[in-house]
Amino acid sequence: MRGLTVLVSLSAALGCGADEPTWAQADSPAPELPSSNDQPNDEPDADPARADQDDEEGDGDGDGGSSTPDDGPKPDAGDDPVAPEPGFVEVTAQVGLDVDSGGIGVAPFCLLDNAAKPEEPGDFCHPEHFLGAVAVGDVDDDGWPDLYVTRRGGPDRMLRNEGGTFVDVTGAWGLNHGHTIGAAAWADVDNDGDLDLVLTGFADHRHYLMINNGSGHFSEQGALRGVALLSDAILVGMGIGVGDFDLDGWLDLFVAEWRPDKELGDAADRNRLLRGLGAAAPGHFHDVTDTTPLQLPRLAPQVDAKAGVYGFAPAFADLDDDGWPELTLTADFGTSRLLWNDAGRFLDSTWESGVGTERNGMGSTFGDFDGDGDIDWFVSAIWTDDFPWLGHRLYRNDGNRQFVDVAPEFEVHDAGWGWGTAWLDFDLDGDLDLAMAAGWPGLGYNEDRLRLWENTGAQPWPERSAALGVDVAGDGRGLVPVDYDRDGDLDLLVIGNEGSPRLFRNDVASGSWLAVRAVGSASNRQGIGAKVTVTAPGMPPQVRWIRGDSALMGQPAAEARFGFGDWLGPVDVEVWFPASDSTHHLANVSTGQRLDIGE
Numbered sequence: 001m002r003g004l005t006v007l008v009s010l011s012a013a014l015g016c017g018a019d020e021p022t023w024a025q026a027d028s029p030a031p032e033l034p035s036s037n038d039q040p041n042d043e044p045d046a047d048p049a050r051a052d053q054d055d056e057e058g059d060g061d062g063d064g065g066s067s068t069p070d071d072g073p074k075p076d077a078g079d080d081p082v083a084p085e086p087g088f089v090e091v092t093a094q095v096g097l098d099v100d101s102g103g104i105g106v107a108p109f110c111l112l113d114n115a116a117k118p119e120e121p122g123d124f125c126h127p128e129h130f131l132g133a134v135a136v137g138d139v140d141d142d143g144w145p146d147l148y149v150t151r152r153g154g155p156d157r158m159l160r161n162e163g164g165t166f167v168d169v170t171g172a173w174g175l176n177h178g179h180t181i182g183a184a185a186w187a188d189v190d191n192d193g194d195l196d197l198v199l200t201g202f203a204d205h206r207h208y209l210m211i212n213n214g215s216g217h218f219s220e221q222g223a224l225r226g227v228a229l230l231s232d233a234i235l236v237g238m239g240i241g242v243g244d245f246d247l248d249g250w251l252d253l254f255v256a257e258w259r260p261d262k263e264l265g266d267a268a269d270r271n272r273l274l275r276g277l278g279a280a281a282p283g284h285f286h287d288v289t290d291t292t293p294l295q296l297p298r299l300a301p302q303v304d305a306k307a308g309v310y311g312f313a314p315a316f317a318d319l320d321d322d323g324w325p326e327l328t329l330t331a332d333f334g335t336s337r338l339l340w341n342d343a344g345r346f347l348d349s350t351w352e353s354g355v356g357t358e359r360n361g362m363g364s365t366f367g368d369f370d371g372d373g374d375i376d377w378f379v380s381a382i383w384t385d386d387f388p389w390l391g392h393r394l395y396r397n398d399g400n401r402q403f404v405d406v407a408p409e410f411e412v413h414d415a416g417w418g419w420g421t422a423w424l425d426f427d428l429d430g431d432l433d434l435a436m437a438a439g440w441p442g443l444g445y446n447e448d449r450l451r452l453w454e455n456t457g458a459q460p461w462p463e464r465s466a467a468l469g470v471d472v473a474g475d476g477r478g479l480v481p482v483d484y485d486r487d488g489d490l491d492l493l494v495i496g497n498e499g500s501p502r503l504f505r506n507d508v509a510s511g512s513w514l515a516v517r518a519v520g521s522a523s524n525r526q527g528i529g530a531k532v533t534v535t536a537p538g539m540p541p542q543v544r545w546i547r548g549d550s551a552l553m554g555q556p557a558a559e560a561r562f563g564f565g566d567w568l569g570p571v572d573v574e575v576w577f578p579a580s581d582s583t584h585h586l587a588n589v590s591t592g593q594r595l596d597i598g599e
Helices: 126-130 296-302
Strands: 005-009 024-026 088-090 134-137 146-149 157-161 166-168 181-187 196-204 208-212 218-220 235-243 252-260 272-276 285-287 308-317 326-331 337-342 345-348 364-367 376-379 393-397 403-405 418-424 433-438 451-453 479-482 491-494 502-506 513-519 531-535 542-545 560-563 571-577 582-589 593-598
Touching: 126 196, 126 252, 134 181, 134 479, 196 252, 252 326, 296 308, 308 364, 364 418, 418 479, 433 479, 513 531, 513 571, 542 560, 571 593, 582 593
Parallel strands: 005 582, 024 593, 181 235, 235 308, 513 593
Antiparallel strands: 088 502, 134 146, 146 157, 157 166, 181 196, 196 208, 196 235, 208 218, 235 252, 252 272, 252 308, 272 285, 308 326, 326 337, 337 345, 364 376, 376 393, 393 403, 418 433, 433 451, 479 491, 491 502, 513 560, 531 542, 531 571, 571 582
16 A cells, blocks of 8 residues: 555664663454254343353353363373473462452342342342453553453452552542443543543443543543443443544544343443544544444344344454454344444445354454464354354454354364453464453353463464463453563463452563554554564564454553564564554564554
8 A cells, every 4th residue: 555654774672671761662144043943032041052141040051061171191100200381370469469359249239130020129140240351551651561450349440560560559540430340441532642441331321431631640521522321221331442443543432232121121222333523522422323234233133132232342453454444343142243344434244254153252352363464353152062053253364355264173163151362472483372261150161261272373273271371260251461571471361250360470482572562643642453564584474453442351452562483683563554554664673672663
């Protein structure tokens, strides 16, 4: 594409110790579904991939097909001990993350009432068992990633990273609001250079927008700025999409909601696309959902689902490489959507594109796993022995707006009840590996464990979580890769529905690395939507995209990260900003640093 090109040569390596610069600067038709005879949907528990939604203590429908991965050969008795391979080490307590989740209610103390049983308030517990979210962002711009962790019943926890350990600054920063939150996302909505916080309300009448005043304090302005979506009915907020769908240089939002009509007594659809109003009203939004073909209430009967809307994880991703980000929504009961973006106008061709075939879409993550330069899509769902056509989906992008599900070939389809998911190069070898949180205690999925599939370049991918010490079973929700200790590799943070977050320090990776942030001027300041390509000698180009979505319950930092294995020499970096159609080339960039690239 035509655009401005800037050439820069960087040869000096910058270290990443606490005394050195934080970041280097550069140029400041519908698919056939199981019949209703097999999957009646007139009750909330009708889908066989769902356990009983009325009986919160139900025993589910099996163990989710989970199994304990083989840790490899064991030494014979009397042999010399075999040293364990490097892995992940849990450091939750050591770094100050052993914070209380707030617990989970049981009837009659649930957050939601079942409208079909008004004589029994506080008895619709099912949706609150989805909860457990975290958002990562360098809020105070000191180079260390901070964490916002949700907590049932509030207040949530704002945890400032002070050199690899975390300190609770919730009250000091004005974030002790006391509400139960579905998902959280950092987004510089007013383009003033600092991170604001978007929160979806759960068992509430509104969403929240916490505006950063730039001096370490936040104020709630959701109603003033068009994000609250005030309603007399109860909101059941889920994930948050963050992107610039109209390429005007200002961030737009999508807020998702999961709500069955029968239990919550209201047929309104609050899965909403909120367009940023731009320079005319910085940080203000207008609901433009009705200008899109996203009609979820009408979709439910077409896919044999009970009445309601079931959004989990919205996202903006440029899947056809034309610069205009598509709108995707991973959703339950066969209602996931892909809306292609034709210069700001959306076209729904979900099934024609080969996606949306999962029955219980939940988590969502985008990345170029096969190294061909386009974005592929992994969707976490539910798999069980009893219904083998269900399961997770790995949609490989074959170009021309066509995808093929290759999950069975890579053996990532049959991993129980999935939730948050993320691509990451955990071993810094230059390709994307895949992580997924899983499980639901008490519903037959209590043995489902977090999965960490290693991309070996061949099929199938080995599942390595047990061998590498990432031991989370039965209670995964939000999941984010985060370099909390600034050593260059990505650690894993997992949020459950109960208990504290769990942080696993990465002691596996030994390769060289590079982290890139895109700083917009004509584009949004966070550079969300920018495409980053890095080339090292002897390796294929690596392509990453700067993203801002919450991926169901976990939002990583808005940056692109790369691994180069044993290569220690310079690399070439290219960043394309779609809003301005400008490309910036940087030659001879030293690895082992964090780099800001301006538009």
